[in-house]
Amino acid sequence: MAGAMDRAKRDGKRAGENDKESQYGSVFSVSGPVVVGENMAGAAMYELVRVGHDELVGEIIRINGDKVTIQVYEETSGMQIGDPVLRTGKPLSVELGPGLLSNIYDGIQRPLRNIAEKSGSIYIPRGISTQALDREHEWDFKPLDSLKVGDHISGGDIFGSVFENSLIDDHKIMLGPRAMGTITHIADKGSYTVEDVVLETEFEGKKTEHTMMQIWPVRAPRPTDEKLETTNPLLTGQRVLDTLFPCVQGGTTAIPGAFGCGKTVISQAVSKFSNSDIIVYVGCFAKDTAVLMADGTEKPIQDVAIEDEVMGKDGCGRVVVGLPRGVETMYDVAAIGQHHNQAENGLLNFTCNASHKLVVCTPQHVRLTDHMLGQKMQTSVSYFVMGQERVSADRVISAVTLRMRSWQHELHGGHRAARVKAEAFKASIDKDEIFNWTIEAQHVAALNMHVRKATQQTISPVLHENHRFGDILSQHGLDPQLDARVAYLVGLWLGSGSSDEPALTIASNDAKTVERIDSLCSALGLVASVSDEHHRAKIARVQENVAHSAATADDQKLHRDLHIKIVADGGETSHNVFWTTLSENGFRGASAKEPKAVPSWVASEPFGVREAFVAGMVDSAGQVKASKDRAMRRNVDILTGHASVCDGLVRVARSLGIRVSASMQAVNAYAVFLSGGEVIQSMLSLCAVECNRAARPEGPVKRPGQSFNFTVTKTDQAPYYGITLADDTDHKFLLGNLALVHNCGERGNEMAEVLMEFPELTIEREGKEHPIMSRSTIIANTSNMPVAAREASIYTGITISEYFRDQGKNVSMMADSTSRWAEALREISGRLAEMPADSGYPAYLSAKLASFYERAGRAKCLGSPDRDGTVSIIGAVSPPGGDFSDPVTSATLGIVQVFWGLDKKLAQRKHFPSVNWNVSYSKYIRALQPWYEREESDFINYRSKAKEILQKEDELAEIVQLVGKSALGESEKVTLDVARLLKDDFLQQNGMSKYDRYCPFYKSTGMLRNFITYYDAAQKAVESGEMSWSKVREATDHEWHQLTQMKFEDPNGSGAQAEMEKKYKQLTDSITEKFRTLNE
Known part of the structure; x- marks a missing residue:
């Protein structure tokens, strides 16, 4: 033993140079994860110890004189009698503070990612010690404005906050539950690590320093002011759970089931869709970055609000669900130009934070x-x-x-x-x-x-289409179908028109253009007045990919121009729809320096309108490179003297899927280059000038996204502004310059594939399945850790959950599975030679489970300001063979209030969620009744009737097996068929489909109302005896079919709720009216 003590003392890094010899004991015996230590007088129950030369983590679980029994949470192979045991004098505790949600921990809160980096191995070396929270990362601390030096502060009081990530944008910094005193110092707003002192208090003459981190023993529940009654449901998006067997926020639930019954699928659904305070994806850009909104307008990113919709690449809106803010090192992303004198107006530049994901x-x-x-x-x-x-x-x-x-x-x-x-x-x-x-x-x-x-x-084309040109025409009493004609005239004016009057200048030999103008004006109730103007040189021919322009001798010949003024039929410009369009809709610039402009809304007009607009600019200020075969790829050059026109034209061309670039030819002279295949031909087919016009492509025009080369340059730290999109999207949206960008910020979970498949979301995007990180902090035990480590992990998880509850959050904790935790108790109990109970489990199994589940609930949090939070515990149980009489299952059911029993037979029939409606139950119905009455006053009746139908069907099943369905009465036949309808089209849910993987409560109640309405009406119809069920069923075949189609309604997208509620109400009325007609 003396040799072992000497070795431990020499190892200063492991044992600590300041440790006294009295803090050491020695190993007396080893039995797997159970180690007996001697010479440990003064040790306390549940004290944390370091065992052996590798300083393995252990916890004292029994004391007998100077001998202690230690539960070791790491592999003990190679340990010898006489090896040192170091007391720490502290209980097994966890670190709580900013940074929790960016880590994956093992059962004793060691960050697995940090361990992998430190050890260079996917396995956890024995005795490795890492800190749970990053000590080097600086957080932007904001002190509470209402607190100042001299104020009294007590346990649980919030004295500041930090932005952690999209999940917690105001991670509240609280005083420890056991602290109190008078504030003698509070840190100013700034960046601090979790170890920096941000608060100092004085109590009874003793000063105490406080950091942003708290240390809390895992086996001790965090105190609260008082327990509150639970009032809100824990919505999971699964119909069978939310309607028949609901849980509450702060409730306890057990999910027992055999292997393959779908426990993990339900855990995934709860992790992704439950109404807990968790978000995953973030997108972050610099201030003033223009974002394309769903209606085709632009908005600076800092002005985007929650529930706004940004535009996706498919032309549909993406709902904004979060707006994170912060400061980080930024990166300038810039397109590489195709020209030596590239115009800045044509570039695709934006600034993003370091972790922003570029879509490439x-x-x-x-x-x-x-x-x-x-x-x-x-x-x-x-x-x-x-x-x-x-x-x-x-x-x-x-x-x-x-x-x-x-x-x-x-x-x-x-x-x-x-x-x-x-x-x-x-x-x-x-x-x-x-x-x-x-x-x-x-x-x-x-x-x-x-x-x-x-x-x-x-660059993505804009697939969304507005009709602003058409609306302008409608306001003037004109046909909105003439929108493309107005757009062509506007394009002509931008290319060669006068900035202060509705007049155009075109070459006299452009007879087709004159005819087109005259025809368009006639249709719009306008008159084109033609007169001669001055002579000028032809537009210089622009050479693509060069830094200058050149003109041939022929180009310099003078040509006579025509001045065309467009006026109203009566000659008064005040009623001129053309001039009104230019003056009141952004085409006339805001200053004399930029008298012309192209407003951003043009890029979201119908494709034909956009094409006509660009065609007008080509006819007035452009050149089309000659080609022997007009079906071949064509290039177009357009000159303009206005930077704002250049910028807007580039945007409109990109919105059509045309490859476009721009260059500055001289001061106030810009050239825009268009190229492409059928997208160019489709646009040129609308030109009036013969040499510009091309044959229109046959069939629909394909508009692929255009790619561009880019550079990425690191810049200084700066504020960033984020957009968080909903989980059921592809997390991509368009900036104002039509660059397709991705949400960023969450680095993903590189360790998830190494640890376990929890929880992965099977969402298909662009032909690929993408797993997504769970919304909960993961506490995982790796395979090379002994089974005893599971015993600590469940306490680590619940302590972290309580910490977030104390911030006023709604937290869901999923324990998968409590059976493995109970097996750890059984193994430890066996090695301690304790008297076994049923199936070898310890007699105190029920007490241990109860002490865990009782930490759930809704509570008024300690401290000020007033707030309440919840911890919901969902425990998966894996009884051998699905036997619900298993001791762990039986003990759990005596504690929890909700039981979601999974059925192997349902799972084998591919009925998911495979929740057995005959054995499952919920004891929270009365607590939730006020909430149900606010949402749907008749919901309780619908739920009771549905359970009654399913129960009757189960009783009738035995009779049908014996005598057949034909022996039943008409009323029983209705029950059988409607029960089958309920099981197949309501209780069963396709988690792999976009329309049915998540079912909001309004959809569930609407569906249930229609099923019960049909059932009640059918029973009433057959009770009269005038019609058999088969005739009723035949007469209402359309309504029956509509009932089977309700689940296919997609709840995603803006306006989906109102539209769906309207359809379901119409079906209710249709069922009522059909049966009224039958009864008459």
Whole structure:
């Protein structure tokens, strides 16, 4: 023993140079995770100890004289009698503060990601010690304005807040529950670590320093002011749970079921869709970044509000559900121009934070080469694959990488044979493949040189269509179908019109244009007055991809111009729809410097209107490069003297899917270059000038997104403004410059695949399934930790949950599974030689479970300001073979208030959620009654009737098996068929579909109302005896079909609730009217 003590003392880093010898004991015996230590006089129950030379984490669970029994949470193999045992004098505790939600912990709150970085291994080395909260990260602390030096403060009082992430944008900093005193110092607003002192108090002459971090023992519940009655439901989005067996926020639920019954699926649904205070994805940009809203307008990102809708690449809105703010190192993302004198107006620039995910695409690039390697000739094929790229010493990301496969000539039969093999391999690679992926801005510089060169960002066409031109015409009593004609005239005016009057200048030889103008004016009730103007040189021909413009001798010949003034039929410009359109809708600039402009709303007009607008500019100020075959790809150059027109034209062209760039030809002279295939041809088909016009493509025009090369430059720290989109979207939206961007900020969960599949969301986006991080902090036990470690993890999880509850949050904790936790108790109990109870479990199993579940509930939080929070516990139970008489299941059911019993037979029939409606129950119906009466006054009656139908159907099933359905009465036949309808089209839910993976409560109640309305009316119809059920069923076949289609209504999107409630109400009325007609 003396040798062991000496070794421990010499190991200063492990044991600590200041530890006294009296703090040490020694190992007396070892039995798996149970270690007995001696010479431990003065030790306390549940004291944290370090066992052995590796200082394994353990906890004292029994004291007998100077001997103690220690439960060790790490593998004890190799431990010997006499090894040191170090007392810490502290209980097993967790660190609580900012940074909790960005980590994945093991059962004793060691951050697994940090361990992987520190050890360089996917396994956890024995005895490794890491701090739960990052000590170096600085948080932006904001003290509470109402507190000042001299104020009294007590336990639980909030004295400041920090922005943590999108999940908690106001992480409240609270005084520890056991502290109190008078404030002698409070930190100013600024950046601090969790260890920096931000508050100092004095109590009875003793000063105490407080940081943003709290230490709390896991086995002690955090105190509250008082327990409150639960009043709000924990909505899961699963109809069978929310309507028949609801839980409350702050309630306790058990989910027992055999393997394969879908416990994890329900956990995933609760994790993603429950009404707890958790959000996952964030997008962050610099101030004044223009965002394209769902209605086609632009708004600075700092002005976007929650519940606003931004535009997605499919033209549909994306609801904003969060607006995080903060300060971070920023990155400038800029398009690489195609011209030496690239005009800034045409660039796609924006500034984002470091973790912003750029939406990029990388075309496949395959190259075959012969080269020398190690003095040996080889033939190699290089190509791109989606793989892993190390961006720093401690970070690996998913990215496109360069791969190379080589055939050494000497080993493969010479140069020709090696090349044949290489050619065959090259042919097997899909050369048309395009990798669509995302990468954080801060990691772009770490990409392979060839990958970086090939990687581009995307401009998305605007698929949303408004009708503002048509609305303008309607206001003047004109046909809105003439919108494309007005747009063409506006394009002509922007290209060659007078800024202070409704007049155009065109070449005299453009007879077709004159005819077109005259025809358009006639349709609009206008008159085109033509007169000669001055002579001028033709527009200089713009050369694409050069820094200057040049004109040929022919170009310099003078040509006579026509001055065309467009006036109202009576000659009064005040009633001129053309001039009103220009003057009142943003086409006339705000200053003399910029007398013309293209408003942003033009880019969201119907495609035909946008094309007519651009065609007008081509006819008045553009050139189309001649081509022998007009069906071939065409290029268009447009000159303008106004930067605002250049900028707007670029935007409109991009919205059509046209590849576009711009350059500055001279001071106040800009050139816009358009190129493309059928998108250009479709636009040119609307031109009036013969040499510009092209044949319109056959069939619908495809408008693919356009890619562009870009640079990423690191800049200084600056404020960022975020947009958080709902989980059921693709998390992509359009900026004002039509660049497609992705939410960012959450780095994802690299350790999830290593640890366990919890919880992954099977959401398909762009042909791929994307797993998404759970909205809860993950406490996971790895496979190489002993089973005893599970016993601590459940207390770690509930303590963290209580910490967030104390901030006024609604927290859901899912324990998967409590059966494994009970097995840990059984193993420890067996090694302690305790008297076993049923199935070998300890006699105190029920008491242990009760002490865990009783920490759930709704509570008035300690301290001020007044707030209340909830902790809901959902415990999955895995009884062997699905036997609900298992001791763990039986003990759990005696404690929890909600029982979601899973049925193996339902799961085998692919009926999910496989909740058995005959054995499941909820004891919260009375507590929720006031809430139900506010939402749907008749809901309780609908629920009771549905349960009654299902129960009767179960009783009738045995009779049907014996004598057949034909022996039943008409009323029983109605019950059987409606029960089948309820089971197949209400209780069953497709978690893989967009329309049914989440069912809001209003949809559930609307569906249930119609089912019960039909059932009651059908029973009344057959009770009269005048009609059989088969005739009633035949006469109401349409309504029956409508009942089966209700679940296919999609609750996603703006206005979905009002539209769905209207449809369901119409179906209710239709059912009532149909049966009234039958009864008559």
